[in-house]
Amino acid sequence: MKIAVAGTGYVGLVTAVSLAHIGNNVTCVDIEKEKIEKLKNGISPIYEEHLEELMKKNNERLNYTTDYKEAYKNADIIFIGVGTPEKSDGSANLTYLYNVLDNIKEEAIKDTIVVIKSTVPIGTNDVVEKYLNKNDKNITFRIVSNPEFLAQGTAVYDTLYASRIIVGVEDEISKEIMTKLYTPLTKEPYNVPLVIMDRRSAEMVKYASNDFLALKISYINEIANFCEKIGANINDVTKGMSYDKRIGNKFLNPGIGYGGSCFPKDTKALYHLSKEYDCEIKTLKASIEINKNQKMVLIKKILEEFENIDGKTISILGLTFKPKTDDLREAPSIDNIKYLLEKNVKIKAYDPIGINNFKKVFTSDKISFYDNIDDAVKESDITLIMTEWDEIKNYQVDNYIKLMNKPYIFDGRNCYSIEDMQKKKLYYNSIGRKTINNIK
Ligand code: UGA
Numbered sequence: 001m002k003i004a005v006a007g008t009g010y011v012g013l014v015t016a017v018s019l020a021h022i023g024n025n026v027t028c029v030d031i032e033k034e035k036i037e038k039l040k041n042g043i044s045p046i047y048e049e050h051l052e053e054l055m056k057k058n059n060e061r062l063n064y065t066t067d068y069k070e071a072y073k074n075a076d077i078i079f080i081g082v083g084t085p086e087k088s089d090g091s092a093n094l095t096y097l098y099n100v101l102d103n104i105k106e107e108a109i110k111d112t113i114v115v116i117k118s119t120v121p122i123g124t125n126d127v128v129e130k131y132l133n134k135n136d137k138n139i140t141f142r143i144v145s146n147p148e149f150l151a152q153g154t155a156v157y158d159t160l161y162a163s164r165i166i167v168g169v170e171d172e173i174s175k176e177i178m179t180k181l182y183t184p185l186t187k188e189p190y191n192v193p194l195v196i197m198d199r200r201s202a203e204m205v206k207y208a209s210n211d212f213l214a215l216k217i218s219y220i221n222e223i224a225n226f227c228e229k230i231g232a233n234i235n236d237v238t239k240g241m242s243y244d245k246r247i248g249n250k251f252l253n254p255g256i257g258y259g260g261s262c263f264p265k266d267t268k269a270l271y272h273l274s275k276e277y278d279c280e281i282k283t284l285k286a287s288i289e290i291n292k293n294q295k296m297v298l299i300k301k302i303l304e305e306f307e308n309i310d311g312k313t314i315s316i317l318g319l320t321f322k323p324k325t326d327d328l329r330e331a332p333s334i335d336n337i338k339y340l341l342e343k344n345v346k347i348k349a350y351d352p353i354g355i356n357n358f359k360k361v362f363t364s365d366k367i368s369f370y371d372n373i374d375d376a377v378k379e380s381d382i383t384l385i386m387t388e389w390d391e392i393k394n395y396q397v398d399n400y401i402k403l404m405n406k407p408y409i410f411d412g413r414n415c416y417s418i419e420d421m422q423k424k425k426l427y428y429n430s431i432g433r434k435t436i437n438n439i440k
Contacts, residue, residue, distance in 0.1 A: 012081030147206035153324030168202025224254035224432025234432025259321030318387025350376035
Protein backbone atom coordinates (compact mmCIF):
# COMPACT_ATOMS: atom_id res chain seq x y z
CA MET A 1 0.00 0.00 0.00
CA LYS A 2 1.22 3.50 -0.78
CA ILE A 3 0.84 5.72 2.22
CA ALA A 4 1.23 9.48 2.53
CA VAL A 5 1.31 11.30 5.86
CA ALA A 6 0.52 15.01 5.98
CA GLY A 7 2.28 16.83 8.82
CA THR A 8 5.62 15.95 10.42
CA GLY A 9 4.89 16.96 14.01
CA TYR A 10 4.65 14.51 16.90
CA VAL A 11 1.60 12.72 15.55
CA GLY A 12 2.42 12.74 11.81
CA LEU A 13 6.09 11.86 11.99
CA VAL A 14 5.78 9.17 14.64
CA THR A 15 2.85 7.61 12.74
CA ALA A 16 4.85 7.64 9.51
CA VAL A 17 7.94 6.08 11.06
CA SER A 18 5.88 3.43 12.86
CA LEU A 19 3.97 2.49 9.71
CA ALA A 20 7.28 2.19 7.84
CA HIS A 21 8.62 0.06 10.69
CA ILE A 22 5.83 -2.49 10.18
CA GLY A 23 6.63 -2.74 6.46
CA ASN A 24 4.82 0.05 4.59
CA ASN A 25 6.25 2.57 2.14
CA VAL A 26 5.49 5.98 3.55
CA THR A 27 5.90 9.48 2.17
CA CYS A 28 5.92 12.30 4.72
CA VAL A 29 4.71 15.67 3.43
CA ASP A 30 5.18 18.99 5.12
CA ILE A 31 4.99 22.54 3.83
CA GLU A 32 7.99 23.58 5.93
CA LYS A 33 11.08 23.14 3.74
CA GLU A 34 13.46 23.38 6.68
CA LYS A 35 11.81 20.42 8.44
CA ILE A 36 11.91 18.27 5.32
CA GLU A 37 15.58 19.08 4.73
CA LYS A 38 16.40 17.98 8.28
CA LEU A 39 14.41 14.78 7.87
CA LYS A 40 16.16 13.97 4.60
CA ASN A 41 19.44 14.25 6.51
CA GLY A 42 18.21 11.83 9.16
CA ILE A 43 17.52 14.54 11.74
CA SER A 44 14.20 14.66 13.53
CA PRO A 45 12.77 18.20 13.90
CA ILE A 46 11.32 17.16 17.28
CA TYR A 47 13.11 15.64 20.24
CA GLU A 48 11.70 12.19 20.85
CA GLU A 49 13.43 9.09 22.20
CA HIS A 50 14.18 6.36 19.58
CA LEU A 51 12.72 8.39 16.72
CA GLU A 52 15.93 9.08 14.79
CA GLU A 53 17.03 5.50 15.42
CA LEU A 54 13.85 4.16 13.77
CA MET A 55 14.04 6.74 10.96
CA LYS A 56 17.48 5.40 10.13
CA LYS A 57 16.48 1.75 10.42
CA ASN A 58 13.52 2.20 8.05
CA ASN A 59 15.16 4.74 5.78
CA GLU A 60 14.48 2.86 2.56
CA ARG A 61 10.73 2.78 3.24
CA LEU A 62 10.55 6.47 4.17
CA ASN A 63 10.43 9.48 1.84
CA TYR A 64 10.26 13.12 2.84
CA THR A 65 8.94 15.82 0.56
CA THR A 66 7.33 19.24 0.34
CA ASP A 67 5.71 18.20 -2.95
CA TYR A 68 2.23 17.22 -1.84
CA LYS A 69 1.14 16.75 -5.48
CA GLU A 70 3.55 13.88 -5.83
CA ALA A 71 2.68 12.44 -2.43
CA TYR A 72 -1.12 12.52 -2.72
CA LYS A 73 -1.49 11.66 -6.40
CA ASN A 74 -1.16 7.90 -6.15
CA ALA A 75 -1.57 7.29 -2.43
CA ASP A 76 -3.95 4.51 -1.32
CA ILE A 77 -4.18 5.96 2.17
CA ILE A 78 -3.46 9.51 3.29
CA PHE A 79 -3.01 10.10 7.03
CA ILE A 80 -3.56 13.61 8.33
CA GLY A 81 -1.61 14.53 11.45
CA VAL A 82 -1.61 18.33 11.37
CA GLY A 83 -2.24 20.56 14.39
CA THR A 84 -5.72 21.65 15.46
CA PRO A 85 -4.82 24.50 17.83
CA GLU A 86 -7.15 26.38 20.09
CA LYS A 87 -9.08 29.43 18.85
CA SER A 88 -9.59 32.37 21.17
CA ASP A 89 -13.08 31.10 22.09
CA GLY A 90 -11.68 27.67 23.05
CA SER A 91 -12.97 25.84 19.97
CA ALA A 92 -10.62 23.93 17.64
CA ASN A 93 -9.03 25.74 14.70
CA LEU A 94 -9.30 23.46 11.65
CA THR A 95 -7.45 25.70 9.17
CA TYR A 96 -4.44 23.37 8.76
CA LEU A 97 -6.73 20.39 8.34
CA TYR A 98 -8.70 22.10 5.56
CA ASN A 99 -5.51 23.23 3.82
CA VAL A 100 -4.48 19.60 3.57
CA LEU A 101 -7.98 18.54 2.47
CA ASP A 102 -7.95 21.12 -0.32
CA ASN A 103 -4.64 19.79 -1.58
CA ILE A 104 -5.89 16.21 -1.43
CA LYS A 105 -9.05 17.14 -3.32
CA GLU A 106 -6.98 18.79 -6.00
CA GLU A 107 -4.29 16.16 -6.45
CA ALA A 108 -5.86 12.74 -5.82
CA ILE A 109 -6.52 10.80 -9.02
CA LYS A 110 -8.13 7.63 -7.67
CA ASP A 111 -10.35 6.45 -4.81
CA THR A 112 -8.48 7.23 -1.62
CA ILE A 113 -8.86 6.53 2.09
CA VAL A 114 -8.26 9.63 4.18
CA VAL A 115 -7.42 8.89 7.81
CA ILE A 116 -7.79 11.73 10.30
CA LYS A 117 -5.33 11.34 13.16
CA SER A 118 -5.51 14.97 14.25
CA THR A 119 -7.82 15.59 17.21
CA VAL A 120 -10.98 17.06 15.72
CA PRO A 121 -14.39 17.95 17.17
CA ILE A 122 -16.94 15.17 17.07
CA GLY A 123 -18.73 15.22 13.74
CA THR A 124 -15.79 16.63 11.77
CA ASN A 125 -15.15 13.37 9.91
CA ASP A 126 -18.72 13.45 8.58
CA VAL A 127 -18.32 17.03 7.39
CA VAL A 128 -14.96 16.19 5.80
CA GLU A 129 -16.50 13.27 3.92
CA LYS A 130 -19.10 15.55 2.33
CA TYR A 131 -16.47 18.21 1.64
CA LEU A 132 -14.06 15.89 -0.18
CA ASN A 133 -16.70 14.01 -2.11
CA LYS A 134 -18.05 17.18 -3.63
CA ASN A 135 -15.60 16.88 -6.53
CA ASP A 136 -16.00 16.66 -10.28
CA LYS A 137 -13.39 13.91 -10.76
CA ASN A 138 -15.74 11.04 -10.01
CA ILE A 139 -13.49 9.65 -7.31
CA THR A 140 -14.54 8.49 -3.87
CA PHE A 141 -12.90 9.57 -0.65
CA ARG A 142 -13.52 7.31 2.35
CA ILE A 143 -12.91 8.97 5.68
CA VAL A 144 -11.58 7.12 8.72
CA SER A 145 -11.18 8.45 12.24
CA ASN A 146 -8.05 7.04 13.89
CA PRO A 147 -7.23 9.15 16.94
CA GLU A 148 -3.77 9.17 18.43
CA PHE A 149 -2.95 8.35 22.06
CA LEU A 150 0.80 8.89 22.14
CA ALA A 151 2.33 11.03 24.86
CA GLN A 152 5.34 13.22 24.16
CA GLY A 153 8.56 11.76 25.50
CA THR A 154 7.34 8.19 24.92
CA ALA A 155 5.76 8.73 21.51
CA VAL A 156 7.46 5.90 19.61
CA TYR A 157 6.78 3.32 22.30
CA ASP A 158 3.20 4.55 22.74
CA THR A 159 2.56 4.07 19.03
CA LEU A 160 4.13 0.67 18.49
CA TYR A 161 3.01 -0.74 21.84
CA ALA A 162 -0.18 1.31 21.98
CA SER A 163 -2.78 0.76 24.70
CA ARG A 164 -5.26 0.40 21.85
CA ILE A 165 -5.82 1.37 18.22
CA ILE A 166 -9.18 3.04 17.72
CA VAL A 167 -10.56 3.03 14.20
CA GLY A 168 -13.83 4.77 13.35
CA VAL A 169 -15.34 3.74 10.01
CA GLU A 170 -18.62 4.01 8.16
CA ASP A 171 -17.97 1.55 5.30
CA GLU A 172 -16.74 -2.00 4.80
CA ILE A 173 -13.86 -1.17 2.43
CA SER A 174 -12.24 1.19 4.96
CA LYS A 175 -12.77 -1.37 7.71
CA GLU A 176 -11.05 -4.06 5.67
CA ILE A 177 -8.09 -1.91 4.62
CA MET A 178 -7.48 -0.43 8.08
CA THR A 179 -7.65 -3.91 9.63
CA LYS A 180 -5.09 -5.16 7.10
CA LEU A 181 -2.83 -2.16 7.74
CA TYR A 182 -2.83 -2.56 11.51
CA THR A 183 -2.79 -6.36 11.73
CA PRO A 184 1.03 -6.50 12.29
CA LEU A 185 0.60 -4.36 15.41
CA THR A 186 -2.07 -6.70 16.81
CA LYS A 187 0.46 -9.55 16.79
CA GLU A 188 3.63 -10.39 18.77
CA PRO A 189 5.60 -8.53 20.04
CA TYR A 190 3.14 -5.62 20.03
CA ASN A 191 -0.22 -7.28 20.81
CA VAL A 192 -2.17 -4.03 20.51
CA PRO A 193 -5.99 -4.35 20.72
CA LEU A 194 -7.64 -3.06 17.53
CA VAL A 195 -11.06 -1.60 18.31
CA ILE A 196 -13.37 -0.72 15.43
CA MET A 197 -16.42 1.48 15.88
CA ASP A 198 -18.39 4.24 14.17
CA ARG A 199 -16.61 7.51 13.42
CA ARG A 200 -18.34 9.77 15.94
CA SER A 201 -17.63 7.33 18.75
CA ALA A 202 -13.96 7.15 17.72
CA GLU A 203 -13.71 10.94 17.73
CA MET A 204 -15.31 11.00 21.17
CA VAL A 205 -12.95 8.33 22.57
CA LYS A 206 -10.07 10.73 22.00
CA TYR A 207 -11.61 13.69 23.83
CA ALA A 208 -13.20 11.60 26.55
CA SER A 209 -9.83 9.92 27.28
CA ASN A 210 -7.71 13.07 27.34
CA ASP A 211 -10.28 15.04 29.29
CA PHE A 212 -10.71 12.25 31.83
CA LEU A 213 -6.95 12.26 32.47
CA ALA A 214 -6.95 16.06 32.76
CA LEU A 215 -9.82 15.83 35.21
CA LYS A 216 -7.96 13.20 37.23
CA ILE A 217 -5.00 15.60 37.53
CA SER A 218 -7.20 18.54 38.51
CA TYR A 219 -8.99 16.39 41.09
CA ILE A 220 -5.75 15.29 42.72
CA ASN A 221 -4.42 18.86 42.65
CA GLU A 222 -7.47 20.03 44.56
CA ILE A 223 -7.10 17.20 47.07
CA ALA A 224 -3.40 18.12 47.39
CA ASN A 225 -4.20 21.76 48.11
CA PHE A 226 -6.63 20.65 50.77
CA CYS A 227 -4.06 18.20 52.25
CA GLU A 228 -1.79 21.19 52.88
CA LYS A 229 -4.51 22.96 54.86
CA ILE A 230 -5.60 19.92 56.80
CA GLY A 231 -2.16 18.46 57.57
CA ALA A 232 -2.20 15.33 55.37
CA ASN A 233 0.52 14.21 52.95
CA ILE A 234 -0.74 13.88 49.35
CA ASN A 235 1.95 11.34 48.42
CA ASP A 236 0.73 9.00 51.15
CA VAL A 237 -2.87 9.71 50.18
CA THR A 238 -2.35 8.81 46.49
CA LYS A 239 -0.32 5.75 47.50
CA GLY A 240 -3.19 4.63 49.69
CA MET A 241 -5.72 5.26 46.93
CA SER A 242 -3.69 3.45 44.28
CA TYR A 243 -4.09 -0.02 45.83
CA ASP A 244 -7.68 0.13 44.67
CA LYS A 245 -7.38 -1.30 41.15
CA ARG A 246 -10.37 0.75 40.05
CA ILE A 247 -8.36 3.91 40.77
CA GLY A 248 -4.83 2.75 39.90
CA ASN A 249 -1.62 4.73 40.37
CA LYS A 250 -1.39 6.63 37.08
CA PHE A 251 -1.98 10.34 36.60
CA LEU A 252 -2.30 10.94 40.31
CA ASN A 253 0.82 13.09 40.63
CA PRO A 254 -0.06 16.48 42.04
CA GLY A 255 1.80 19.46 40.64
CA ILE A 256 1.50 22.86 39.06
CA GLY A 257 -1.14 21.88 36.56
CA TYR A 258 -1.22 20.11 33.25
CA GLY A 259 0.33 21.74 30.19
CA GLY A 260 1.29 20.62 26.70
CA SER A 261 -0.42 20.79 23.37
CA CYS A 262 -3.26 18.42 24.26
CA PHE A 263 -5.01 18.54 27.65
CA PRO A 264 -5.48 22.35 27.81
CA LYS A 265 -6.76 22.50 24.23
CA ASP A 266 -8.87 19.32 24.34
CA THR A 267 -10.66 20.17 27.59
CA LYS A 268 -11.59 23.57 26.17
CA ALA A 269 -12.64 22.16 22.78
CA LEU A 270 -14.98 19.53 24.24
CA TYR A 271 -16.39 22.00 26.73
CA HIS A 272 -17.04 24.48 23.93
CA LEU A 273 -18.72 21.78 21.82
CA SER A 274 -20.88 20.57 24.72
CA LYS A 275 -22.15 24.11 25.23
CA GLU A 276 -22.91 24.44 21.54
CA TYR A 277 -25.16 21.37 21.87
CA ASP A 278 -26.74 22.81 25.02
CA CYS A 279 -25.31 19.94 27.05
CA GLU A 280 -22.63 21.69 29.12
CA ILE A 281 -20.07 19.29 30.64
CA LYS A 282 -19.61 20.97 34.01
CA THR A 283 -16.73 18.78 35.19
CA LEU A 284 -14.69 20.13 32.27
CA LYS A 285 -15.45 23.70 33.22
CA ALA A 286 -14.17 22.92 36.72
CA SER A 287 -11.05 21.21 35.41
CA ILE A 288 -10.15 24.16 33.17
CA GLU A 289 -10.56 26.64 36.01
CA ILE A 290 -8.69 24.51 38.58
CA ASN A 291 -5.80 24.09 36.17
CA LYS A 292 -5.54 27.81 35.48
CA ASN A 293 -5.18 28.49 39.21
CA GLN A 294 -2.90 25.54 39.87
CA LYS A 295 -0.39 26.79 37.31
CA MET A 296 0.22 29.81 39.53
CA VAL A 297 0.19 28.02 42.88
CA LEU A 298 3.93 28.47 43.50
CA ILE A 299 3.59 32.24 43.07
CA LYS A 300 0.77 32.22 45.61
CA LYS A 301 3.02 30.32 48.01
CA ILE A 302 5.93 32.76 47.48
CA LEU A 303 3.70 35.75 48.13
CA GLU A 304 2.49 34.16 51.36
CA GLU A 305 6.11 33.80 52.50
CA PHE A 306 7.66 37.02 51.19
CA GLU A 307 6.05 40.40 51.60
CA ASN A 308 7.98 41.83 48.70
CA ILE A 309 9.81 40.08 45.87
CA ASP A 310 10.86 43.24 44.03
CA GLY A 311 14.54 42.98 43.02
CA LYS A 312 14.92 39.36 44.11
CA THR A 313 16.81 36.75 42.08
CA ILE A 314 14.69 33.69 41.38
CA SER A 315 15.92 30.41 39.87
CA ILE A 316 13.53 28.44 37.70
CA LEU A 317 14.42 24.77 37.37
CA GLY A 318 12.65 23.19 34.38
CA LEU A 319 10.99 25.09 31.55
CA THR A 320 9.28 22.40 29.46
CA PHE A 321 5.71 21.29 30.23
CA LYS A 322 7.01 17.89 31.31
CA PRO A 323 10.32 16.00 31.25
CA LYS A 324 11.80 14.24 28.19
CA THR A 325 10.46 16.78 25.72
CA ASP A 326 11.66 20.15 24.45
CA ASP A 327 8.05 21.32 24.07
CA LEU A 328 6.97 24.44 25.92
CA ARG A 329 3.37 24.72 24.80
CA GLU A 330 1.17 25.72 27.76
CA ALA A 331 4.11 25.09 30.11
CA PRO A 332 3.53 26.60 33.58
CA SER A 333 7.04 28.12 33.40
CA ILE A 334 5.83 30.63 30.81
CA ASP A 335 2.98 32.13 32.88
CA ASN A 336 5.12 32.10 36.01
CA ILE A 337 8.10 33.82 34.40
CA LYS A 338 5.84 36.42 32.76
CA TYR A 339 4.33 37.24 36.14
CA LEU A 340 7.71 37.41 37.89
CA LEU A 341 9.21 39.69 35.26
CA GLU A 342 6.36 42.14 35.84
CA LYS A 343 7.37 42.16 39.52
CA ASN A 344 10.90 43.27 38.66
CA VAL A 345 12.53 39.98 39.47
CA LYS A 346 15.78 38.65 37.99
CA ILE A 347 15.35 35.13 36.57
CA LYS A 348 18.00 32.43 36.33
CA ALA A 349 16.57 29.58 34.26
CA TYR A 350 17.73 26.00 33.85
CA ASP A 351 16.46 23.28 31.55
CA PRO A 352 18.40 20.34 30.08
CA ILE A 353 16.90 20.69 26.57
CA GLY A 354 14.17 23.33 26.51
CA ILE A 355 16.24 26.54 26.54
CA ASN A 356 16.37 27.09 22.77
CA ASN A 357 12.62 26.72 22.40
CA PHE A 358 12.04 28.96 25.41
CA LYS A 359 14.11 31.71 23.79
CA LYS A 360 11.75 31.52 20.80
CA VAL A 361 8.80 32.24 23.13
CA PHE A 362 10.36 35.27 24.73
CA THR A 363 13.61 36.71 25.90
CA SER A 364 14.33 39.49 28.31
CA ASP A 365 17.57 40.89 29.61
CA LYS A 366 16.22 39.96 33.05
CA ILE A 367 16.51 36.22 32.23
CA SER A 368 19.79 34.36 32.10
CA PHE A 369 19.93 30.72 30.98
CA TYR A 370 22.08 27.88 32.34
CA ASP A 371 22.74 24.32 31.26
CA ASN A 372 23.67 23.23 34.78
CA ILE A 373 21.80 23.53 38.06
CA ASP A 374 24.77 24.73 40.15
CA ASP A 375 25.13 27.93 38.13
CA ALA A 376 21.37 28.42 37.93
CA VAL A 377 20.85 28.40 41.70
CA LYS A 378 24.05 30.22 42.63
CA GLU A 379 23.39 33.39 44.65
CA SER A 380 19.65 33.23 44.11
CA ASP A 381 17.04 34.07 46.74
CA ILE A 382 14.33 31.61 45.74
CA THR A 383 14.27 28.43 43.63
CA LEU A 384 11.10 27.29 41.86
CA ILE A 385 10.95 23.74 40.49
CA MET A 386 8.65 23.56 37.47
CA THR A 387 9.53 20.27 35.72
CA GLU A 388 10.53 16.96 37.29
CA TRP A 389 13.59 16.29 35.13
CA ASP A 390 15.82 13.44 36.45
CA GLU A 391 18.68 15.96 36.58
CA ILE A 392 16.66 17.96 39.13
CA LYS A 393 15.40 14.96 41.09
CA ASN A 394 18.94 13.61 41.39
CA TYR A 395 20.53 16.97 42.26
CA GLN A 396 22.44 17.10 45.54
CA VAL A 397 20.13 19.00 47.87
CA ASP A 398 23.12 20.22 49.91
CA ASN A 399 24.15 22.28 46.88
CA TYR A 400 21.07 24.50 47.23
CA ILE A 401 22.21 25.18 50.78
CA LYS A 402 25.79 25.82 49.69
CA LEU A 403 25.05 27.94 46.62
CA MET A 404 21.86 29.95 47.21
CA ASN A 405 21.82 33.17 49.24
CA LYS A 406 19.34 31.44 51.51
CA PRO A 407 17.85 28.08 50.46
CA TYR A 408 14.19 28.87 49.83
CA ILE A 409 12.85 26.08 47.60
CA PHE A 410 9.32 25.92 46.19
CA ASP A 411 8.88 22.56 44.51
CA GLY A 412 5.97 22.32 42.06
CA ARG A 413 6.62 18.66 41.28
CA ASN A 414 7.43 17.06 44.65
CA CYS A 415 10.90 16.04 43.48
CA TYR A 416 12.28 15.31 46.95
CA SER A 417 11.07 13.26 49.88
CA ILE A 418 9.77 15.18 52.87
CA GLU A 419 11.75 12.90 55.22
CA ASP A 420 15.04 13.77 53.47
CA MET A 421 14.28 17.48 53.35
CA GLN A 422 13.32 17.55 57.02
CA LYS A 423 16.93 16.74 57.92
CA LYS A 424 18.29 19.73 55.98
CA LYS A 425 18.79 23.32 56.99
CA LEU A 426 16.48 24.82 54.40
CA TYR A 427 12.99 26.06 53.58
CA TYR A 428 11.03 23.61 51.44
CA ASN A 429 7.48 24.16 50.24
CA SER A 430 5.99 21.51 47.94
CA ILE A 431 2.53 20.45 46.75
CA GLY A 432 0.08 18.81 49.16
CA ARG A 433 2.65 18.26 51.88
CA LYS A 434 3.74 20.13 54.98
CA THR A 435 6.16 23.02 54.60
CA ILE A 436 9.60 22.56 56.12
CA ASN A 437 11.19 25.64 57.57
CA ASN A 438 14.53 24.92 59.19
CA ILE A 439 16.19 28.26 58.53
CA LYS A 440 14.31 30.67 60.75
C1 UGA B 1 -1.41 13.53 26.44
C2 UGA B 1 -1.98 12.12 26.69
O1 UGA B 1 -1.33 11.53 27.82
C3 UGA B 1 -1.81 11.23 25.47
O2 UGA B 1 -2.44 9.97 25.69
C4 UGA B 1 -2.45 11.91 24.25
O3 UGA B 1 -2.29 11.14 23.07
C5 UGA B 1 -1.79 13.28 24.05
O4 UGA B 1 -2.00 14.06 25.24
C6 UGA B 1 -2.41 13.92 22.83
O5 UGA B 1 -3.60 14.19 22.83
O6 UGA B 1 -1.72 14.07 21.81
P1 UGA B 1 1.03 14.64 26.56
O7 UGA B 1 0.33 15.95 26.44
O8 UGA B 1 2.20 14.38 25.70
O9 UGA B 1 0.00 13.43 26.28
O10 UGA B 1 1.55 14.50 28.05
P2 UGA B 1 1.11 13.81 29.42
O11 UGA B 1 2.18 12.88 29.83
O12 UGA B 1 -0.24 13.25 29.36
O13 UGA B 1 1.15 15.05 30.42
C7 UGA B 1 0.29 16.18 30.23
C8 UGA B 1 0.44 17.14 31.39
O14 UGA B 1 -0.11 16.57 32.58
C9 UGA B 1 1.89 17.48 31.75
O15 UGA B 1 1.99 18.87 31.97
C10 UGA B 1 2.17 16.72 33.02
O16 UGA B 1 3.12 17.35 33.85
C11 UGA B 1 0.80 16.72 33.66
N1 UGA B 1 0.61 15.59 34.61
C12 UGA B 1 0.60 14.31 34.15
C13 UGA B 1 0.43 15.85 35.95
O17 UGA B 1 0.43 17.03 36.39
N2 UGA B 1 0.23 14.80 36.81
C14 UGA B 1 0.21 13.51 36.38
O18 UGA B 1 0.03 12.60 37.23
C15 UGA B 1 0.40 13.25 35.03
